[in-house]
Amino acid sequence: MLRVSYGELLAQLKQSFEAFGYSLGEYESAATCVLSLELWGFGGLALLEAALPSLELHKQWAPGVTYESNALMLDCYQGSALFGLIPSLELIYVKARQHGASRATLLNCTEPEFVLPLLMQVCQRGYYASIHWPSTEDPTQLRWVLLEGDVSGIRVDSKIWQANAPLQASVSIEVARPDSAFSSDHSDPEGQGLLLQDHWGNAALQALFEERYMSSVTIDPWLWSRLQDLGRQVLVPSTEASRSGAGAD
Amino acid sequence: MTTSITDQLTHADAAIGVVFDPRVSTVIDDGAALTLRPAAVVMDLDRLGMMQPSRLSFMRTLVRRMVQEAWRITEERFALDDHGYGEAIYCLEAGSESYRFVVFSSPLENAHRNDRVISNQWDLTMALVRGNLSDAQLDQLRLNVPLQEAGRMEENVLVLSRANRSARSFAEVVARLAAGQQPDVERLKIAGYLCRTTAVYGSGKFGMAGWHVVKTSCRSFRTPFSGEMFTCYMLRHFSCRQVEHIARQRSPSSAVTLAPEIERYIGIGNATGLGMAPFLIKHPVLISHWMTQREIALARIMSQTDCDAPKLCALQSMLGQVVQHLQETTVAADYQTSRNQILIAACLALIAKVAQPAFSDTLKRGGWQGLQTFVEDHYGPAAEELVQVLLFELYPHLVDPLEESMAADETLDLDSGMTLVELLVLLETHYDWALNIDFNDPNHHALFWYRSEEKMEPRLGDRACDAGAERELPLLIALGARQCFDAIQKSLAENPESLVVDFLIGHPDQLATVRRVQTLCGLPYGDIRGNLSDRNLEPMHLLRAKLSFFGVGKFDPKSRLWVRNTMFQGAPIIEDLSQDINPDHWYFPTAPVL
Numbered sequence: 001m002l003r004v005s006y007g008e009l010l011a012q013l014k015q016s017f018e019a020f021g022y023s024l025g026e027y028e029s030a031a032t033c034v035l036s037l038e039l040w041g042f043g044g045l046a047l048l049e050a051a052l053p054s055l056e057l058h059k060q061w062a063p064g065v066t067y068e069s070n071a072l073m074l075d076c077y078q079g080s081a082l083f084g085l086i087p088s089l090e091l092i093y094v095k096a097r098q099h100g101a102s103r104a105t106l107l108n109c110t111e112p113e114f115v116l117p118l119l120m121q122v123c124q125r126g127y128y129a130s131i132h133w134p135s136t137e138d139p140t141q142l143r144w145v146l147l148e149g150d151v152s153g154i155r156v157d158s159k160i161w162q163a164n165a166p167l168q169a170s171v172s173i174e175v176a177r178p179d180s181a182f183s184s185d186h187s188d189p190e191g192q193g194l195l196l197q198d199h200w201g202n203a204a205l206q207a208l209f210e211e212r213y214m215s216s217v218t219i220d221p222w223l224w225s226r227l228q229d230l231g232r233q234v235l236v237p238s239t240e241a242s243r244s245g246a247g248a249d
Numbered sequence: 250m251t252t253s254i255t256d257q258l259t260h261a262d263a264a265i266g267v268v269f270d271p272r273v274s275t276v277i278d279d280g281a282a283l284t285l286r287p288a289a290v291v292m293d294l295d296r297l298g299m300m301q302p303s304r305l306s307f308m309r310t311l312v313r314r315m316v317q318e319a320w321r322i323t324e325e326r327f328a329l330d331d332h333g334y335g336e337a338i339y340c341l342e343a344g345s346e347s348y349r350f351v352v353f354s355s356p357l358e359n360a361h362r363n364d365r366v367i368s369n370q371w372d373l374t375m376a377l378v379r380g381n382l383s384d385a386q387l388d389q390l391r392l393n394v395p396l397q398e399a400g401r402m403e404e405n406v407l408v409l410s411r412a413n414r415s416a417r418s419f420a421e422v423v424a425r426l427a428a429g430q431q432p433d434v435e436r437l438k439i440a441g442y443l444c445r446t447t448a449v450y451g452s453g454k455f456g457m458a459g460w461h462v463v464k465t466s467c468r469s470f471r472t473p474f475s476g477e478m479f480t481c482y483m484l485r486h487f488s489c490r491q492v493e494h495i496a497r498q499r500s501p502s503s504a505v506t507l508a509p510e511i512e513r514y515i516g517i518g519n520a521t522g523l524g525m526a527p528f529l530i531k532h533p534v535l536i537s538h539w540m541t542q543r544e545i546a547l548a549r550i551m552s553q554t555d556c557d558a559p560k561l562c563a564l565q566s567m568l569g570q571v572v573q574h575l576q577e578t579t580v581a582a583d584y585q586t587s588r589n590q591i592l593i594a595a596c597l598a599l600i601a602k603v604a605q606p607a608f609s610d611t612l613k614r615g616g617w618q619g620l621q622t623f624v625e626d627h628y629g630p631a632a633e634e635l636v637q638v639l640l641f642e643l644y645p646h647l648v649d650p651l652e653e654s655m656a657a658d659e660t661l662d663l664d665s666g667m668t669l670v671e672l673l674v675l676l677e678t679h680y681d682w683a684l685n686i687d688f689n690d691p692n693h694h695a696l697f698w699y700r701s702e703e704k705m706e707p708r709l710g711d712r713a714c715d716a717g718a719e720r721e722l723p724l725l726i727a728l729g730a731r732q733c734f735d736a737i738q739k740s741l742a743e744n745p746e747s748l749v750v751d752f753l754i755g756h757p758d759q760l761a762t763v764r765r766v767q768t769l770c771g772l773p774y775g776d777i778r779g780n781l782s783d784r785n786l787e788p789m790h791l792l793r794a795k796l797s798f799f800g801v802g803k804f805d806p807k808s809r810l811w812v813r814n815t816m817f818q819g820a821p822i823i824e825d826l827s828q829d830i831n832p833d834h835w836y837f838p839t840a841p842v843l
Contacts, residue, residue, distance in 0.1 A: 005404065007453030007460060024723040025760025065754060086760060087753035090665035094750045097666055214462055216404045235702040236717030242701060242708050243367070 001218040009217050010035050012224075015231035020055060022083060029118075030082050036117035039212045040156065043113075049223050051080045051111045063088055063106075070099055076109035081171075089118040092175050096127060100180035106171035115173065116145060120156075123149040128176045134167035135160070142167055148178075153206075274773040276545060283548040285773065289682065291540055294779030298790025299631040303638035304645065304833065305542055306800025307474045310652040311482065312820050314469070316832035318343055322486070322823045329354060331498040333491045336391070338382065339483060343469040348407075349378045350483040351390055354491065362413045364447050364520035364811070367703045371397070373444060373487075377408040377480045379458065379467060397448070398704055402456040407463055407470065408480040409455060412444040412488075415518055419443050419492065426496035429503040431511050434840050438577045441803060441818045443488040445518030449477045464656060472655050473535070474799065481816050485517040486823055509822065510841035516818030519801060522811040523707045526781075526791040527698065530724045533765065533775035538657040539798055540774035549647040550640050551621065556612045560643050561603050567639045567836075568596040574837035580805040592635060595628035599636070642836060661764040665750035669741055672749055672763065675770045676734045682778045683727035684734055694728070695784035697721040709788065709810065723761070727780045733762040802838065 004012075013031035022030065037044030061079040065072065065088060072095070074088050088104070095102030106112065112133045119129040132144040142161040149155055236242070274285040290296065302309070314320075321342040329335035334354045341348040352375040361370045374395045378386070386403060393400030397411055414420075417440040422432045451474070453459035463470055470476035489512050496504040507515070529536055575589045575596075602608050602623075612619055617640060625633045641648045677684065688694045697710050699717045712718050723729070736759060740752050749767075753760060769775035777794075780786065789806050796804070796814060803815040819838025821830055 003404070003456060005453030005456055005459045006462075008456065023758035023761060025762075025764060026757055028761065062757065084757070087665075087750060087757055090663065090750045090753060094666045094748065214466065216456065232702065234700065234720050235705060236699045236708075236710075236720050238701045238703040239716075242710065242715065242717075243703070 002221045002224050003216045003218050004224065005216050006035065006039075006213065009038075009219065012227050012231060015234055016227040017083075019230045019233035020083075026083060026086065029086050030114075033082060033114050033117040035217075036120065037113060038217060039209050040116075041208045041212075042116060042158075045217075045219055045223060047111050047113055048082070049220065051082060051114075052226065054078070054110060055080055055082065065091070067091075070095060070102055072102070072104035073107065074104060074109075075107045078108050078110060080111045081106070081109050081114040082111060085115060086118060089115065089122065089173075092173060093122045093125070093127065096122075096175040096177055096180075101174065101176035104173040106173065107169075109171050112171040115171065116147070119147055119173070119175070120149070120154050122175055123147045123154055124151055126150045126178060128178060128180075129174065131171065131173045133171040134169060139166040139169065140164070155206075274544075276541075276548075278545060278549065281552070283545060283552065285541070285544040285548050288773045288776075289778065291544060292774055292776060292778045294777055294787075294790050296630050296634070297777060297779075297794035298787060299634045300794050300797035301635050301638045302797050302800040302802060302836070303543065303546075304641045304648045304836075305539075305546065305652055305655070306798055307472070307478050307655075308482075308800030308817060308820070309833065309836075310472060310649075310655075311475050311478045312817075312835075313649065313652075313832045314475075315343075315482075315826055316821065316830065318469075320469070320826055322483075322826070324490075325349070327490065327494070329491065329494050331495070332356070333495040337487055337490070338387075339486070341469075341479075346467065346469050347380060348469070349380075349382045350480065350487075351376050351378060351382070351387070351394065352484070352487050353391065353395055355395060357413070359416070362416070364413075364445065364522075364813070366448050366522060366524060366706050367701075368447065369397070369399075371395075371411040371447070372414045373412045373484070375410050375412070375480060375484060375487075376402065376406050377476055377483075378403075379405040379407055398450075398455065400455060404456065404458050404462075406457045407467065407476045408449065408451045409457060410446055410449040410477075410480050410484070412446045412484055412517070415440050415443055415445055419488075423492045423495045423499070426492060426507070427500040427504050429500075429505050431505070431508050431843060432515075434511070434514070434843070437511070437514055438840050439579045440518070441514060441815050442485070442516045442518040443492055444484060445520055445813070446481060446484065446816075447520050448524075449480060451477045472652060473539075478799065478816075481517050481519070482820070485515065485817050485820075488517065489515060489822075508841075508843065509824065510843060512822050513819055513825075513835075514838065514841050516802075516815040516820070516838075519796075519814050519816050520811065521792055521796060521814065523698075523709060523788055523792075525795045526788055527707050527722060527724055529777060529791055529795055530726060530781070532659060533769055534659045534661070534772060535657045536777075537769065537772035537775035539655055541772075542651040542654055544774070546641055546644075546648040546651055547637050550644050551616070551618050553644065553647075554616050556616050556620070558609070558613075561609050561612065563643060564636075564639060565600050565603050567642060568600050570839060571635065571639070571837045572596045572600075573839045574802070577840050578803050578805075580803075582806045585804065585806050588631065591629075592631055595624075595632040596635075598628065599624065599632070638836075642833070645833065661761075661768045663749075663760075663764045664767050665748065665753065667749045667767065669737055669747045669749055669752050670745070672752075672766065673734070673737050673741065675766050676730055676737070679770050680727075680730040680734070680766065680776075683730035683780075686727050686731065686780050686783075688728055688731055692784040693780055694782050696782045696786055698724045698781065709786075725780075725782050726765070726776055728782060729762045730766070733759050733766070 010031055013034055014027055017027035017030045034044040034048050058079050061077055061084050063084055064075040072092060092102050092104045115131055123129050128148045130146045132142050135141040135143055140163045142163060144161060145158045147154060147156050275282050323340050325340050326338040334356055336353050339350040352373055354373050357370055357372045376390055376394050422443060425432050463476060489507055493506050572593050575593050578589060580586055624636050686693055695712055697712055697718045699708055699710055699721050701708050710717050736756050740747060788810055792812050801814040801816050802818055805813045807813060819835035821832060
């Protein structure tokens with residue numbers, strides 16, 4: 001494994017995502033998402049590695065947005081949650097701000113974990129958020145994350161629940177103001193029954209984050225090399241003319 | 250007309266942060282309201298090109314810290330051959346912290362010695378390392394530091410740099426020392442350094458410790474660029490020891506060491522190209538922070554009423570020092586020579602003016618604001634910027650505490666619930682300078698910035714004739730503001746009630762501009778007010794602005810795209826750090842008289 005610094009990885013991710021053709025705001029946010037997931041122990045780099053082929057295939061998609069009865073329906077058309085969802089997540093937040101709470105369902109979304117950092121940003125404004133989705137490996141397992149926070153930090157709980165039958169392949173998101181009726185109860189979110197794993201406690205998660213934040217990040221050399229290859233696509237070939245126009249004689 | 254998918258928020262609910270009036274910015278400072286200069290003045294690109302180093306420059310604050318905290322620097326290894334090739338290690342002890350400065354000196358043919366960042370061979374390569382050095386890490390540094398960008402560093406490495414010997418001074422100083430003579434001061438006035446850096450890397454590049462780590466866990470280097478500046482300071486020290494060593498090997502019986510006065514006058518050279526410019530655009534919150542501290546310092550001084558005879562006398566003395574400094578400065582570009590001459594004339598005129606009893610009496614009654622107004626009216630903005638930094642020297646207690654506020658959280662906020670009309674107003678109010686540019690005129694959209702595949706060097710291209718415009722760097726803030734403004738107007742025509750989030754769903758490419766506008770409406774000095782794609786752009790102004798924050802002197806443009814300058818000239822040498830000296834005597838340094 002290769003060791004890279006936090007800033008170095010962030011810069012490389014931005015440059016690599018820029019090569020996909022996204023705008024500055026979009027690729028900066030995507031890079032931050034990957035890094036945040038890695039630092040929080042949710043395997044951002046592994047998710048990215050898995051997502052890269054589809055990211056290269058499905059560039060510049062935008063979700064189909066419908067809104068009914070204070071609930072949003074977002075069709076991602078098999079696009080990764082890494083891109084294209086920032087405005088939609090902001091819309092969920094605005095709805096919660098207006099009405100106390102709002103819900104959204106993401107259909108046909110790959111790598112829904114990438115929504116987590118976006119929800120963290122919402123929670124830093126003093127909101128609660130929860131997200132759950134069926135595991136890709138085992139559709140009878142429900143991954144569930146609850147976030148709450150403010151400008152001083154984020155508290156995260158993550159659990160895995162076992163259902164009796166395969167779950168619908170959609171992602172459910174809820175955002176709520178702290179004064180709303182939103183439940184921060186960590187009990188079974190959709191009547192799935194059995195708690196398989198209490199994935200992270202707050203203290204452990206925070207400790208992990210701080211430890212990783214203050215040290216370097218390890219990355220698969222193949223992935224690093226792939227990111228560098230992607231990043232090179234935004235560079236302009238050098239010519240004598242460009243050399244003479246850019247610095248010392 | 251489409252229907253908004255969001256409801257209207259109240260104005261108060263949607264407001265983000267504190268929005269400042271761009272015409273007048275006021276801060277509450279120690280309970281009193283201070284009026285800062287408007288952003289239209291401070292952030293004007295031409296004016297930024299007139300900035301001068303000040304007490305708040307990073308070199309000045311570093312040296313103050315070194316003296317005040319009695320940093321102890323010792324030589325741990327000095328293993329050079331007769332020609333000065335080999336390695337040296339210095340230990341810094343600062344309070345409970347220790348660091349190592351490691352430098353490698355290698356042979357380099359003259360043909361391979363140049364100032365470009367795209368070079369791949371250097372006379373000297375070096376690193377600043379936190380803590381102790383094990384043999385294993387030293388071996389790792391020997392392998393990787395000379396490779397620079399192609400190497401990988403351990404996470405306790407803070408800074409990586411390289412330098413070349415000055416063709417104008419290095420060999421000559423060696424020859425004179427070997428002959429038992431001190432360096433020719435007249436020659437040092439022309440090139441006041443022995444070595445010149447061509448890049449100084451920090452902030453987590455190539456595996457090094459990230460800025461967030463340095464900021465929180467390296468107390469000695471907690472302020473921006475202090476590790477980088479210290480590396481240059483140590484390079485200066487090493488370069489002096491290196492010439493002495495070579496001279497001694499060449500002529501053991503006659504060689505002398507540098508006189509302390511001469512050594513203080515020897516700085517370190519620096520060559521800077523366009524690479525510095527994107528930083529100023531990509532870090533608007535940090536830049537606003539830096540500029541704000543300067544402006545607060547200025548406003549604090551403008552509110553003082555003790556414009557008395559001793560202070561006016563000190564100001565005259567400093568102006569005289571600036572005159573001498575500029576007279577001793579040799580630059581290649583005619584326009585820079587002309588600028589220096591104009592400043593000299595302004596300083597001499599102001600010295601004479603302040604000596605007039607009637608004028609000094611006026612100042613004593615009216616305070617420093619009267620002086621500022623007079624200088625601006627009679628000598629122009631370059632002189633105004635100069636006099637400001639000189640006034641800083643008169644009030645260290647008002648200025649120096651601000652150095653601890655130079656770091657900033659650089660997050661750009663997004664308020665998606667703001668009404669789109671409000672965002673439009675923010676653009677109209679704070680980006681009027683951008684909206685006044687006619688981008689349909691090809692001359693206003695002539696240049697583009699891009700990264701070359703050669704070490705990702707930032708370069709400028711001409712849209713009319715150069716390739717690469719489709720991969721340009723997103724540095725054109727003015728154009729971005731215009732495009733966002735136009736898109737908002739179109740959206741509002743369809744739905745006057747819409748919110749920012751509605752706009753972003755249809756225009757996700759505007760996310761960065763919206764964040765920037767919403768954040769910087771509360772920070773007066775984040776955006777440089779200039780069109781970076783204008784055919785008549787002077788990139789040198791950008792370089793000058795950033796280099797003034799570093800604190801460089803002898804600003805010597807070699808073309809419109811790159812500049813040589815001198816760092817730490819006149820600064821205390823290591824032997825001075827343990828003495829009871831004034832760490833701030835070295836502004837606008839002048840040549841010693843032996």
